[in-house]
Amino acid sequence: MSEQNNHSTVENTTTGLNHRKLLMWAFLGSDCMFFASLIATYLVYRGKSVTGPEPIDLFSIPVTSVSTFVLLMSSMSMVLAYAALTKGNLKVFRVWMLSTAIMGMTFLGFQVFEFRDFTVNHVKIGCEENNAKYTELENKFSSQQKSDYKKQCSEGKKEADIEFGMTPRTNLFGTTFFVLTGFHGAHVTLGVIWLLSLFFYSFKRGAVSADRHLDVDLAALYWHFVDIVWIVIFTVVYLFGVYEGF
Amino acid sequence: MTTFPLQISRPIHPTGIWNWITTIDHKKIGILYGVSAFILFIIGGIEAMLMRAQLASSNLKIIDPELYNQLFTMHGTTMIFLAIMPMGAAFFNYLIPLQIGARDVAFPRLNAFSYWTFLAGAIILNASWFLGGAPNAGWFGYAPITGKAYNVGHGIDFWIISLQVLGIASLAAAFNFIVTIINMRAPGMTFSRLPVFTWMSFITAILLVLAFPVITVALIELQFDRFYGTNFFITSAGGNPVLWQHLFWVFGHPEVYILILPAMGIVSEILPTFSKKPLFGYPVVILSGIIIGFMGWMVWSHHMFTVGLGPVANSVFALTTMAIAIPTGVKIFNWLGTMWRGSLTLNTPMLYAIGFILTFTIGGISGVMHSQAASDAQQQDTYFIVAHIHYVLFGGSLIAILGGIYYWFPKFTGRMYDEKLGKLGFYAFFISMNITFFPMHFTGLNGMPRRIYTYGSEYGWDFWNLISTIGVLLLAASMVIFIYNIVSSWIKGAKASGDPWDARTLEWSITSPPPEYNFAVIPTIEYRDDWWEKKMLKKAQEQPVSKDVHLPQPSYWPFIASVGLLIGGFGIILSIPVAIIGAAITMIGVYAWSFEPVNDPH
Amino acid sequence: MINEETANHPTPKTYVSTALILSVLTAIEVGIFYITSLGYWMIPILAILSIGKFALVVMVYMHLKYETKLFTIFFLSGLFLATAVVFALMFLFKSF
The missing domain is CATH 1.20.120.80 (Cytochrome c oxidase, subunit III, four-helix bundle)
Incomplete structure (x- = not known):
């Protein structure tokens, strides 16, 4: 060079x-x-x-x-x-x-x-007993989501609409x-x-x-x-x- | 040529402080690095002295526990990231271009950016003292104690952000030196003729670019946990604090070699010069350095033997750790071989280099002791570890750096230091260093844990702790001798010739201090230790004085980009609008910089 | 200068056919994904397919195949170390 x-x-x-x-x-x-x-x-x-x-x-x-x-x-x-x-x-x-x-x-x-x-x-889950989707998701739900489901169903709805979103904090x-x-x-x-x-x-x-x-x-x-x-x-x-x- | 709209008139011949702010001369940047790092080293030393005062005797109440936590965290972080690493960077900057026969580094403005960004990181970290308390979770900041739940206040935030900023600085510098060493060597300067210091710097730079991204990610995760409520190290959400330990030490162990390899390089330059012999086994020394750099990646979990990784992982990491002692030992024998039957000149740099071999060997041996996973269980988190790390960092890296400062002092300043004071300073330093740190082996094996702010007299740790505290006072006195010698010699020392040591490498072939352009004529290299061989063969030529070397011109933009990082760093902790302003300043700086030609047209 | 550096680069034709191969590989990946009967075999198959895509982009589009070995060494040392760290951590966390 x-x-x-x-x-x-x-x-x-x-x-x-x-x-x-x-x-x-x-x-x-x-x-x-x-x-x-x-x-x-x-x-x-x-x-x-x-x-x-x-x-x-x-x-x-x-x-x-x-x-x-x-x-x-x-x-x-x-x-x-x-x-x-x-x-x-x-x-x-x-x-x-x-x-x-x-x-x-x-x-x-x-x-x-x-x-x-x-x-x-969101997920929509039917309110009937032993709903398959609920059984599947139950152990992924937080206690808040579980009580939300029960609350919505106890209000006589056919189908509960649960917030199931995810943020970095979830x-x-x-x-x-x-x-x-x-x-x-x-x-x-x-x-x-x-x-x-x-x-x-x-x-x-x-x-x-x-x-x-x-x-x-x-x-x-x-x-x-x-x-x-x-x-x-x-x-x-x-x-x-x-x-x-x- | 094209200009950026924001182009302000370029500083062609700046004077006074602007000369330093806009400089892109690797030698001036090296001096800036060295002086700043030394000031930060003194700050870190004062922090250590305060801790030693508190530990002088049992049940003292000089410093409260919270302040004590902040002191040991800041002491560790300062010494590693703000003192020893930038002191290494000072040598890289000043010496690499000189040793490979280049006029500057490959990216002079990036180099200035590295320095100013390092300074920004140092300011952010130390500002925490005045903005609600310094970080207090130790220099490796184990999760979950750094989490928001256990550590309110901004101390850890300052620690995270300053380390991120320092990471940018280190990465920029490391990329720069890799390219410089590969691409800026003078004709004939093959890798098999490269000076050992440059070789070790090269390995260090490679380790840096591969290791720093890991700590960057770990810090990002911690930052997100603290700032935005994510779950990385939150155990209630399933997060695992052990992941922090892994990521930290995947970075942290190569970091140890980042600290020690430049020191090994410095010693490998001093010993041959004052033994009047070439380095014994040059290829083996280089190869050992490469093996150390490579194996440094396979040992990180030896910092975590007591975590419970299981017998398989512990055995594997114990074996690799024992193995890495081999190339290190090889180097020590090569240094001894270099001195063997040489005609030794026992002046100050040589004494430091010999001191390095002694204390580093002690630190290395206690390192091998930790590598036995079973006995490490006894030593983990005791003063035995503190003794080890100080023998390898203080008695290894730092002692070599001090020796290097003496060795190259004539080159840096153009003046000679006071030899008598230098020797006195060395003996004071060496003896007091051992008085300080050797007793820690005993207190450690007697079970004294590190990071406790006081202890009861019933443990029987009083005596050796008092000795350590006396040692640190002597150590401070020896540093006063060092500083006095350096400062007074810099001002009024005798003028130094270009080659006062009859040395071997290229930097000695030019005047002291070197002209701005380093080499008027780029040398052609024919031998390893080219300058020495040519002196022997009577082929050595004086460099002519040149007035016609065009150098890259100074620039404001690297400084401005770093100022943006400084402002942004504070902003991200304290106020988001300020962070945006800082980011905008950095963007402007980087944009203007990339549109600014290296040289304005003449 | 310019010709030396770019002379051995492939032609646009190669680039387009590489894109075709990449698209087909992606389509196969997504297709295979829906064949549930593959069971555990799906993981090595998908891994190999994506390694193939990765290699194609690096070698052809990033010209690593046509340029100096030094670039390859730089990139591969980072890549190998990165892969090793991922697998080592997965092993240490028993994630397999």
Whole structure:
């Protein structure tokens, strides 16, 4: 290697790799540990909640499958944006970039919808003796919910409407679930801000260009990482969560 | 070039305090780290002295139990996170670019951000004294005593938030040094020629980036429990306090090596220089460091032998803990091998390095004693553990850092320290340190638990406790000698040449203190201990003086981003609107920073 | 500079077909999930499928397959340690 350039040390490094890209990969390795700690917490507390609801009472696999699919496709869109940029095609880059951000926001929309849905969840249970659903849910109910059921039924209703929602405070499942998926959501939010910043920045002449593709490359790496974390969460939290045998 | 709308005119040649606030020079940041950490070290030392005063004799009532709890918590947290880690960071900052032949670190502004964020964390933690009481649950803050139900007030909140802020600082610095060491080495500076200190710093940085996320998550969980009423460590909801212990020690044990590896690196630089021999078994020393770093992940539950993890887990962790003593022992023999038949110069840094080997070995051996799960049951939470941790941290990390300060003092300041005072300071330090901490082995084995604010005379712990308290007074006196020597030499010491020790590594090939650009010509490395070999072969060349090296320019933004974190840190504890203001300031700082070019166009 | 770094990257065609495979794998995952007769076999099957998805995104979209080994080492060391910590904690808490 020749003598280092006095004006800039960025391009001329010992390994020939870019400083920022190296940092990004080190960061992603580190972020693995972050999510691992959250996932480990979720897993060791799995099934240890004192009261319900449990995953099976709340999760809707079809809905989450759709949002999972959207996030997967946003990864494709991201990589296509990057490919367009390296070819110098700024217009195509902008289209894919915007669609990535929109898909990211769609995913977040699903998450907000889901979180809200969980907090206001209700169950309707018939009031007849030895109702099958009540027998199933009885040991997940708090004493408040049990007395609520009895009260509503003693009022002569045919069917009791019990609040069976979950917030981070409700039980261990709520705590671990919301904090894990919430921090993933925070990562997605940061990613969307990053992508949109680059999108708007690209309208400034020369600000985003093929020879400055690294700016987009780094955002893309981050975005794909957020996607793979979700791949793990979808399987471990959602699919294994509803599957009783685990 | 593009500019951010908020672009304010850039500090090109700032003067006075702005010179320090906007600096991105790794040497100035190193000095800032070192001085701040030393001040915090004195604060932590005063906390320790207050505790020793209370324990001087049985049934004393100098300090009430609550204050005592706060003192030991703050003493531990301060010494580990605010003193020894940043002192290590001071050496990383100052020395790594010099040792690898670079002009600065890979991300100079991120480096400034690390320092100011560290300072923000230190301020948040110590502000707790004035805002309703310091944290009081011990430096590892076991659940559930940190829970809202058992710990009202804001002490623990300050502890959580300050550790989170310090975590950001440490992570940013660690990423920076990893990239610097991989990517900024001078031509020919292969990993097999890398100075040992840089190697150990590299391993430390890797441990940091992998370990800190774990404590971040543990603290997030605790924070959510306290702030938002979640159930992570609430037993009535099924939460398990043992999870906190696991997460804490998954971080905490690598953290131990984060504290000791830089010290091992410093000693590995001092010993060869004053033995006039290359380091004995360089590859083995490096490999041992790597093995220690790797195995540091497999031993965490030895902090939890008495929790009741069961015989299988206890046996596994006992075995791995015994095994990790092997690479550590290998290093000790390599240091001895380095001195063997060398022509030793017993000056102050060398004395500290030899002192390190002695006391660290004692601490290491008591560590192996804890590794026997059965006998650890006897030692857990007694002063025997306190003795152990002080032998490895005080008699290990700190003693090496003090030696390192003497060793590189000419390089840092351009002046020589007073050798006579230095030696006097060392002997005073070394003797008083052993007077302070060695008796703790006895009180510990006699069953004295740690973290009690007083004890009855019937236990027979009075005598050795009094000795420890006398020791700590002597220790304070020895630190006064140290501080006097450093301060007075910094002001009026004799001028130092570029290479006063006839040393081995690259930092000695340039003037003391180094010019702002470090190397006018980036050196080409041909040997391990390149500077030494070239002196032997009469190939050593003086660096020319250059006026034409363009360096990255100073910047306001890292400082502003850190100020945002400081404000946000207080805000999240005390008032949400303030937290939002802090977050906004950080956002502005980060945005402006990312749109600011490294150098403005000339 | 730019060509050196991106020359061996795959074409948009590869990216789209990778997306197709990812979608199919997700569909299989969700489909298998409803076959209750699989019993305990469901866990390894779903785990393998999601590891496959994970690997595809990392290797193709994040270009790990095409770039320097150093990045792979950085990422995998974090990933392996992370996995080990999860399994160790599950073992210690007897969560299996």
